[in-house]
Amino acid sequence: MNKKNNTKCGFVAVMGASNAGKSTLINLMTGENISIISPKVQTTRTRVLGIITEENSQIIMIDTPGIFKPRKKLDRAMVSAAWQGMMDADIILLLIDASNKAINHDAKQIIDRLKKERELGDKRPIWLAINKIDKITPQKLLELSAELNEMLDFDKTFMISALKRKGIDDLKNSLANELPENEFIFDKDDITDMPARMIAAEITREQIYLQLHKELPYAITVETEKWENFDNGSIKISQIIYVEKDSQKAIILGKAGTKIKQLGERSRKNIEKFMGCTIHLKLFVKVKENWSNDPERYIAWGLDPSV
C-alpha cells in the first residue's frame, strides 16, 4: 500500500509589545514585504497572514498588532484583533525586544494573559523568541532569558535577530516540526491572504509612518479606492488618505504639494517592487473628522468596530 506524504499545516500567532519586531520577522520568514514596518510603535493595525510553504509543511504566521494599553476606539479594535489572532493559533510565539532596558509593561501583560490561558487548561505550546539580540551582550541575553522563563514556563526559547537574520532557520524548522498533521490550507504559492489593494494601501501608510513625525501617522488611514489593470500589464491605483483635520491635510500635502509627491513616489516604487509591474499611483487627501469612529473604516480593515 502506498503511504501518502504526510503534510503539516497550522497557524502561529506572533504576539508581542509594539515594536518588538513581529512584522520584521514575518517578512523575513516569507521573503516578502507583506507587513509594513517602522521604528514607530503601533505600526501594524490588523491581523496579517504570512504563509511559508516548504515541501511538507505550511506555516501560517499571524502578524498581530502590538499589545498596548488602548486609549481610543481604534486602539481597542487593534488589541482585540491581536488577542483574536492568539486564540486562532496552534502555536503561540511571544516576541520580546531584547534591546529594552527591562521587560516592559505590555510584555508583562501578555505573559500574564498567557499564564491565565494555561491555568484554564489551554495546552497549546507557548514559545519565546527573544529578538534584537544584535543589540545586547550574551551575558544580558542569558539573564533576560532566565527572567522570562521564570515568569512563564515557555515550551521553547529562541534567541534571534530578525534584522540580522540570526537564528531564523532554527525557529522556522522547529515551527514546521511542531505543526499538526493537516492538509495545506493555502495554495503553495500564496504568501498572504491580504488582497493586493489592501497591501498597496498599507505600503502608502508605511511611508506616512516613515516620513511624517510625531502623532500624525496615528491620525490617518489609507484606503485604495480604484484599481485598474491595463492590457500592457501596468496598474493604475487611486488611494485616499483620510485625516482628521485641515491642518493635517496641509502637512501631508506639504509646501506646493512637495510632501505628497514624495510620499507618492516612494510608495509607488515599493508597490512596483511588490507587484512586479509598472504602477501609476494617485493619492488624494480627505478630511473626515471622525474616521476613527466610522464603522466602515474598520470593516475595510477587517477590524471589529463594536469593541
Ligand SMILES: Nc1nc2c(ncn2[C@@H]2O[C@H](COP(=O)(O)OP(=O)(O)OP(=O)(O)O)[C@@H](O)[C@H]2O)c(=O)[nH]1
Ligand atoms: N536592531 C534590531 N532592530 C530590529 C530587529 N527586528 C526589528 N527591528 C526594528 O524594530 C522596529 C520595529 O519593527 P516592526 O517589525 O515594525 O515591529 P512590530 O513588532 O511589528 O511593531 P508593531 O506593528 O508596531 O506592533 C523597526 O525599526 C525594525 O527595523 C532586530 O532583530 N534588531
Ligand SMILES: [Mg+2]
Ligand atoms: Mg507590526
